[in-house]
Amino acid sequence: MKIGYPCINRSIGCSSGRTFRLASYSDERLITTVAGNLTCLQRILEWNIENRIGFFRITSDIIPFASHPICTLPWKEHFQDELEVIGGFIRDSGMRISMHPDQFIILNSPDEKVVSRSIDELMYHADLLDGMNLDRTAKIQLHVGGVYGDAEQSILRFIRTYKNLDSVIQNRLVVENDDQRFTTADCLKIHEETGIPVLFDVFHHSCNNTGEDTGEMLDMTGRTWGNGDGIPMTDYSSQHPEKRAGSHTEHIDPDDFRCFLTISRPYDIDIMLEIKDKEKSAMEAVSIAGSDPRFG
DNA sequence: CAGTGTCAAGGTGGA
DNA sequence: TCCACCTTGACACTG
Numbered sequence: 001m002k003i004g005y006p007c008i009n010r011s012i013g014c015s016s017g018r019t020f021r022l023a024s025y026s027d028e029r030l031i032t033t034v035a036g037n038l039t040c041l042q043r044i045l046e047w048n049i050e051n052r053i054g055f056f057r058i059t060s061d062i063i064p065f066a067s068h069p070i071c072t073l074p075w076k077e078h079f080q081d082e083l084e085v086i087g088g089f090i091r092d093s094g095m096r097i098s099m100h101p102d103q104f105i106i107l108n109s110p111d112e113k114v115v116s117r118s119i120d121e122l123m124y125h126a127d128l129l130d131g132m133n134l135d136r137t138a139k140i141q142l143h144v145g146g147v148y149g150d151a152e153q154s155i156l157r158f159i160r161t162y163k164n165l166d167s168v169i170q171n172r173l174v175v176e177n178d179d180q181r182f183t184t185a186d187c188l189k190i191h192e193e194t195g196i197p198v199l200f201d202v203f204h205h206s207c208n209n210t211g212e213d214t215g216e217m218l219d220m221t222g223r224t225w226g227n228g229d230g231i232p233m234t235d236y237s238s239q240h241p242e243k244r245a246g247s248h249t250e251h252i253d254p255d256d257f258r259c260f261l262t263i264s265r266p267y268d269i270d271i272m273l274e275i276k277d278k279e280k281s282a283m284e285a286v287s288i289a290g291s292d293p294r295f296g
Numbered sequence: 297c298a299g300t301g302t303c304a305a306g307g308t309g310g311a
Numbered sequence: 312t313c314c315a316c317c318t319t320g321a322c323a324c325t326g
Binding site: 019021022023065067068070102103104105106109111114117118121145146147148180181 | 302303307308
Protein backbone atom coordinates (compact mmCIF):
# COMPACT_ATOMS: atom_id res chain seq x y z
CA MET A 1 0.00 0.00 0.00
CA LYS A 2 1.24 3.40 -0.99
CA ILE A 3 -0.19 6.82 -0.23
CA GLY A 4 -0.03 9.76 -2.57
CA TYR A 5 -1.28 13.20 -3.55
CA PRO A 6 -1.96 14.86 -6.88
CA CYS A 7 0.12 17.15 -9.05
CA ILE A 8 1.16 19.96 -6.73
CA ASN A 9 3.58 20.29 -3.83
CA ARG A 10 3.27 23.58 -1.97
CA SER A 11 6.20 22.95 0.34
CA ILE A 12 8.89 23.04 -2.31
CA GLY A 13 8.42 26.39 -3.99
CA CYS A 14 8.31 25.23 -7.58
CA SER A 15 5.54 24.09 -9.88
CA SER A 16 5.75 21.22 -12.37
CA GLY A 17 2.67 22.58 -14.14
CA ARG A 18 3.75 26.01 -15.29
CA THR A 19 2.08 27.07 -18.47
CA PHE A 20 1.47 30.11 -20.63
CA ARG A 21 -1.20 31.55 -22.86
CA LEU A 22 -1.85 29.93 -26.21
CA ALA A 23 -1.49 33.38 -27.75
CA SER A 24 2.12 33.54 -26.61
CA TYR A 25 3.05 30.09 -27.88
CA SER A 26 6.46 29.57 -29.39
CA ASP A 27 8.68 26.51 -29.52
CA GLU A 28 11.23 28.38 -27.45
CA ARG A 29 8.64 29.23 -24.81
CA LEU A 30 7.54 25.61 -24.74
CA ILE A 31 11.08 24.34 -24.32
CA THR A 32 11.95 26.64 -21.43
CA THR A 33 8.63 25.93 -19.69
CA VAL A 34 8.89 22.16 -20.05
CA ALA A 35 12.52 22.17 -18.92
CA GLY A 36 11.46 23.99 -15.75
CA ASN A 37 8.51 21.66 -15.22
CA LEU A 38 10.65 18.55 -15.51
CA THR A 39 13.26 19.93 -13.13
CA CYS A 40 10.53 20.62 -10.61
CA LEU A 41 8.94 17.20 -11.11
CA GLN A 42 12.26 15.60 -10.25
CA ARG A 43 12.47 17.69 -7.06
CA ILE A 44 8.92 16.75 -6.06
CA LEU A 45 9.65 13.06 -6.56
CA GLU A 46 12.75 13.31 -4.41
CA TRP A 47 10.79 15.16 -1.73
CA ASN A 48 8.15 12.42 -1.83
CA ILE A 49 10.69 9.70 -1.19
CA GLU A 50 12.19 11.63 1.73
CA ASN A 51 8.70 11.85 3.20
CA ARG A 52 7.68 8.23 2.61
CA ILE A 53 5.13 9.16 -0.01
CA GLY A 54 5.22 6.43 -2.64
CA PHE A 55 2.40 7.44 -4.97
CA PHE A 56 2.16 10.58 -7.09
CA ARG A 57 -0.12 11.93 -9.80
CA ILE A 58 1.78 13.80 -12.49
CA THR A 59 0.01 16.92 -13.74
CA SER A 60 -1.29 16.98 -17.29
CA ASP A 61 0.27 20.44 -17.62
CA ILE A 62 3.84 19.09 -17.71
CA ILE A 63 3.91 19.68 -21.48
CA PRO A 64 1.57 22.63 -22.18
CA PHE A 65 -0.47 22.31 -25.40
CA ALA A 66 1.11 18.92 -26.05
CA SER A 67 -1.89 17.69 -28.02
CA HIS A 68 -2.84 21.05 -29.50
CA PRO A 69 -2.27 21.46 -33.26
CA ILE A 70 -0.07 24.45 -32.55
CA CYS A 71 2.50 22.19 -30.91
CA THR A 72 4.60 20.58 -33.63
CA LEU A 73 7.78 20.34 -31.61
CA PRO A 74 8.85 16.69 -31.14
CA TRP A 75 8.94 17.18 -27.37
CA LYS A 76 9.35 13.49 -26.58
CA GLU A 77 12.60 13.32 -28.51
CA HIS A 78 13.73 16.76 -27.42
CA PHE A 79 13.40 15.85 -23.74
CA GLN A 80 14.26 12.18 -24.09
CA ASP A 81 17.23 12.34 -21.71
CA GLU A 82 15.35 14.20 -19.00
CA LEU A 83 12.33 11.88 -19.29
CA GLU A 84 14.53 8.81 -19.02
CA VAL A 85 16.28 10.17 -15.94
CA ILE A 86 12.97 10.87 -14.21
CA GLY A 87 11.61 7.48 -15.26
CA GLY A 88 14.72 5.82 -13.88
CA PHE A 89 14.27 7.60 -10.58
CA ILE A 90 10.63 6.52 -10.43
CA ARG A 91 11.50 2.88 -11.09
CA ASP A 92 14.48 2.79 -8.72
CA SER A 93 12.47 4.33 -5.90
CA GLY A 94 9.42 2.14 -6.49
CA MET A 95 7.17 5.17 -6.90
CA ARG A 96 3.66 4.53 -8.22
CA ILE A 97 2.49 6.99 -10.87
CA SER A 98 -0.87 8.07 -12.19
CA MET A 99 -2.20 10.83 -14.42
CA HIS A 100 -5.72 12.26 -14.65
CA PRO A 101 -6.64 14.18 -17.82
CA ASP A 102 -9.06 16.97 -17.02
CA GLN A 103 -12.72 17.55 -17.66
CA PHE A 104 -12.43 18.23 -21.39
CA ILE A 105 -11.23 14.74 -22.16
CA ILE A 106 -14.36 12.77 -22.98
CA LEU A 107 -14.44 9.50 -24.90
CA ASN A 108 -18.21 9.07 -25.04
CA SER A 109 -19.18 12.41 -26.54
CA PRO A 110 -21.62 12.21 -29.47
CA ASP A 111 -19.41 14.83 -31.14
CA GLU A 112 -16.66 12.93 -32.89
CA LYS A 113 -14.39 15.99 -32.94
CA VAL A 114 -14.49 16.03 -29.14
CA VAL A 115 -13.66 12.33 -29.08
CA SER A 116 -10.83 12.80 -31.55
CA ARG A 117 -9.26 15.62 -29.55
CA SER A 118 -9.66 13.57 -26.39
CA ILE A 119 -7.84 10.62 -27.94
CA ASP A 120 -5.02 12.95 -29.01
CA GLU A 121 -4.71 14.13 -25.43
CA LEU A 122 -4.72 10.57 -24.11
CA MET A 123 -1.98 9.74 -26.60
CA TYR A 124 0.08 12.59 -25.17
CA HIS A 125 -0.35 11.18 -21.66
CA ALA A 126 0.65 7.69 -22.85
CA ASP A 127 3.60 9.11 -24.79
CA LEU A 128 4.86 10.92 -21.73
CA LEU A 129 4.73 7.81 -19.54
CA ASP A 130 6.26 5.75 -22.35
CA GLY A 131 9.00 8.37 -22.68
CA MET A 132 9.85 7.71 -19.04
CA ASN A 133 9.98 3.97 -19.82
CA LEU A 134 7.39 3.29 -17.14
CA ASP A 135 5.58 -0.04 -17.27
CA ARG A 136 1.83 -0.31 -17.56
CA THR A 137 1.28 -0.01 -13.81
CA ALA A 138 1.55 3.76 -14.44
CA LYS A 139 -2.09 4.54 -15.14
CA ILE A 140 -4.19 7.21 -16.81
CA GLN A 141 -7.54 7.58 -15.07
CA LEU A 142 -10.65 8.91 -16.77
CA HIS A 143 -14.34 9.28 -16.01
CA VAL A 144 -16.94 7.72 -18.28
CA GLY A 145 -18.00 11.14 -19.56
CA GLY A 146 -21.37 12.78 -20.23
CA VAL A 147 -24.88 11.35 -20.05
CA TYR A 148 -26.43 13.26 -22.98
CA GLY A 149 -29.90 12.30 -21.85
CA ASP A 150 -29.30 8.56 -22.21
CA ALA A 151 -26.87 6.94 -19.80
CA GLU A 152 -27.21 3.51 -21.36
CA GLN A 153 -26.29 4.68 -24.84
CA SER A 154 -23.50 6.85 -23.43
CA ILE A 155 -21.98 3.84 -21.71
CA LEU A 156 -22.17 1.90 -24.97
CA ARG A 157 -20.39 4.73 -26.79
CA PHE A 158 -17.61 4.64 -24.20
CA ILE A 159 -17.26 0.89 -24.72
CA ARG A 160 -17.17 1.17 -28.50
CA THR A 161 -14.61 3.95 -28.43
CA TYR A 162 -12.45 2.14 -25.89
CA LYS A 163 -12.32 -0.99 -28.01
CA ASN A 164 -10.89 1.01 -30.90
CA LEU A 165 -8.20 2.82 -28.93
CA ASP A 166 -4.54 2.30 -29.67
CA SER A 167 -3.12 -0.36 -27.35
CA VAL A 168 -0.61 2.21 -26.11
CA ILE A 169 -3.58 3.98 -24.49
CA GLN A 170 -5.53 0.83 -23.59
CA ASN A 171 -2.55 -0.46 -21.62
CA ARG A 172 -2.77 2.49 -19.27
CA LEU A 173 -6.37 3.65 -19.23
CA VAL A 174 -8.53 2.95 -16.19
CA VAL A 175 -12.10 4.16 -15.62
CA GLU A 176 -13.24 5.89 -12.47
CA ASN A 177 -16.69 6.39 -10.94
CA ASP A 178 -17.78 10.03 -10.59
CA ASP A 179 -19.94 11.83 -8.04
CA GLN A 180 -22.85 12.81 -10.29
CA ARG A 181 -23.25 10.67 -13.39
CA PHE A 182 -21.71 7.22 -13.62
CA THR A 183 -21.55 4.95 -10.58
CA THR A 184 -19.10 2.24 -9.63
CA ALA A 185 -21.68 -0.27 -10.87
CA ASP A 186 -21.65 1.45 -14.27
CA CYS A 187 -17.86 1.21 -14.36
CA LEU A 188 -17.98 -2.48 -13.45
CA LYS A 189 -20.38 -3.04 -16.32
CA ILE A 190 -17.93 -1.30 -18.66
CA HIS A 191 -15.18 -3.52 -17.31
CA GLU A 192 -17.18 -6.61 -18.16
CA GLU A 193 -17.40 -5.52 -21.78
CA THR A 194 -13.87 -4.23 -22.18
CA GLY A 195 -11.59 -5.57 -19.47
CA ILE A 196 -10.66 -2.02 -18.45
CA PRO A 197 -9.65 -1.80 -14.77
CA VAL A 198 -11.95 0.22 -12.50
CA LEU A 199 -10.36 2.83 -10.27
CA PHE A 200 -12.59 3.10 -7.21
CA ASP A 201 -13.19 6.60 -5.89
CA VAL A 202 -14.41 6.11 -2.33
CA PHE A 203 -15.78 9.62 -1.87
CA HIS A 204 -17.54 9.74 -5.21
CA HIS A 205 -19.07 6.38 -4.41
CA SER A 206 -20.47 7.72 -1.16
CA CYS A 207 -22.08 10.57 -3.14
CA ASN A 208 -23.35 8.47 -6.03
CA ASN A 209 -24.18 4.79 -5.63
CA THR A 210 -26.94 2.25 -5.95
CA GLY A 211 -26.71 0.86 -2.45
CA GLU A 212 -23.46 -1.11 -2.55
CA ASP A 213 -21.22 -0.77 0.46
CA THR A 214 -17.65 0.43 0.24
CA GLY A 215 -16.00 -2.84 1.22
CA GLU A 216 -17.91 -4.76 -1.41
CA MET A 217 -16.94 -2.24 -4.09
CA LEU A 218 -13.29 -2.31 -3.03
CA ASP A 219 -13.40 -6.04 -3.52
CA MET A 220 -15.14 -5.98 -6.90
CA THR A 221 -13.14 -3.11 -8.39
CA GLY A 222 -9.93 -4.66 -7.12
CA ARG A 223 -10.63 -7.78 -9.15
CA THR A 224 -10.76 -5.73 -12.36
CA TRP A 225 -7.02 -5.03 -12.16
CA GLY A 226 -5.06 -7.61 -14.10
CA ASN A 227 -1.58 -8.96 -13.59
CA GLY A 228 0.32 -6.22 -15.38
CA ASP A 229 -1.85 -3.41 -14.03
CA GLY A 230 -0.29 -3.30 -10.58
CA ILE A 231 -1.97 -2.90 -7.22
CA PRO A 232 -5.46 -1.37 -7.57
CA MET A 233 -5.53 2.40 -7.18
CA THR A 234 -8.22 4.14 -5.17
CA ASP A 235 -9.07 7.82 -4.83
CA TYR A 236 -9.85 8.95 -1.33
CA SER A 237 -11.35 12.19 0.00
CA SER A 238 -14.04 13.34 2.39
CA GLN A 239 -16.77 15.96 2.38
CA HIS A 240 -15.93 19.65 2.81
CA PRO A 241 -17.97 20.66 5.89
CA GLU A 242 -19.48 23.84 4.41
CA LYS A 243 -19.51 23.37 0.66
CA ARG A 244 -21.99 21.48 -1.51
CA ALA A 245 -22.15 17.68 -1.42
CA GLY A 246 -19.24 16.31 -3.40
CA SER A 247 -16.78 19.10 -2.58
CA HIS A 248 -13.43 17.84 -1.41
CA THR A 249 -12.22 18.73 2.06
CA GLU A 250 -9.41 21.22 2.64
CA HIS A 251 -7.55 18.90 4.99
CA ILE A 252 -7.69 15.22 5.76
CA ASP A 253 -10.25 14.10 8.34
CA PRO A 254 -8.17 11.70 10.46
CA ASP A 255 -11.16 9.81 11.85
CA ASP A 256 -12.69 9.31 8.44
CA PHE A 257 -9.35 8.17 7.05
CA ARG A 258 -8.83 5.69 9.89
CA CYS A 259 -12.29 4.37 9.19
CA PHE A 260 -11.40 3.89 5.53
CA LEU A 261 -8.19 2.09 6.44
CA THR A 262 -10.22 -0.30 8.59
CA ILE A 263 -12.78 -0.95 5.87
CA SER A 264 -10.09 -1.50 3.25
CA ARG A 265 -7.91 -3.68 5.50
CA PRO A 266 -8.53 -6.90 3.52
CA TYR A 267 -7.31 -5.33 0.29
CA ASP A 268 -3.93 -4.15 -0.86
CA ILE A 269 -4.51 -0.79 -2.55
CA ASP A 270 -2.65 2.38 -3.41
CA ILE A 271 -4.45 5.42 -2.05
CA MET A 272 -4.52 8.80 -3.81
CA LEU A 273 -5.68 11.63 -1.52
CA GLU A 274 -7.78 14.10 -3.47
CA ILE A 275 -7.52 16.76 -0.81
CA LYS A 276 -6.90 20.46 -1.27
CA ASP A 277 -3.81 20.85 0.86
CA LYS A 278 -2.03 18.08 -1.02
CA GLU A 279 1.23 16.92 0.53
CA LYS A 280 0.35 18.16 4.01
CA SER A 281 -2.58 15.77 4.26
CA ALA A 282 -0.54 13.07 2.56
CA MET A 283 2.11 13.32 5.28
CA GLU A 284 -0.56 13.06 7.94
CA ALA A 285 -2.09 10.06 6.16
CA VAL A 286 1.33 8.40 6.03
CA SER A 287 1.66 8.98 9.75
CA ILE A 288 -1.79 7.54 10.46
CA ALA A 289 -1.16 4.53 8.22
CA GLY A 290 2.26 3.93 9.75
CA SER A 291 0.98 1.10 11.92
CA ASP A 292 -1.02 -0.53 9.13
CA PRO A 293 0.62 -3.82 8.13
CA ARG A 294 0.02 -3.04 4.48
CA PHE A 295 2.07 0.14 4.65
CA GLY A 296 5.79 -0.44 4.21
C1' DC B 297 4.25 46.21 -8.96
C1' DA B 298 -0.15 45.00 -7.13
C1' DG B 299 -4.65 43.85 -8.56
C1' DT B 300 -7.46 41.29 -11.36
C1' DG B 301 -9.76 39.43 -15.64
C1' DT B 302 -9.01 35.55 -18.08
C1' DC B 303 -7.37 31.17 -19.77
C1' DA B 304 -7.58 25.21 -25.48
C1' DA B 305 -10.72 22.13 -24.66
C1' DG B 306 -17.08 19.99 -22.41
C1' DG B 307 -21.22 18.94 -19.86
C1' DT B 308 -24.91 20.11 -16.89
C1' DG B 309 -28.73 22.52 -15.15
C1' DG B 310 -31.09 26.55 -13.96
C1' DA B 311 -32.68 31.16 -15.52
C1' DT C 312 -30.36 30.48 -25.53
C1' DC C 313 -27.29 31.97 -22.21
C1' DC C 314 -24.51 31.70 -18.26
C1' DA C 315 -22.63 30.00 -13.89
C1' DC C 316 -20.57 26.16 -12.14
C1' DC C 317 -17.27 22.33 -11.89
C1' DT C 318 -12.12 23.49 -9.88
C1' DT C 319 -7.73 25.91 -10.00
C1' DG C 320 -3.60 28.15 -10.34
C1' DA C 321 -1.34 31.39 -12.46
C1' DC C 322 -0.55 34.05 -16.77
C1' DA C 323 -0.38 38.48 -18.42
C1' DC C 324 -2.61 42.74 -18.98
C1' DT C 325 -4.01 47.12 -16.68
C1' DG C 326 -3.47 51.17 -14.11
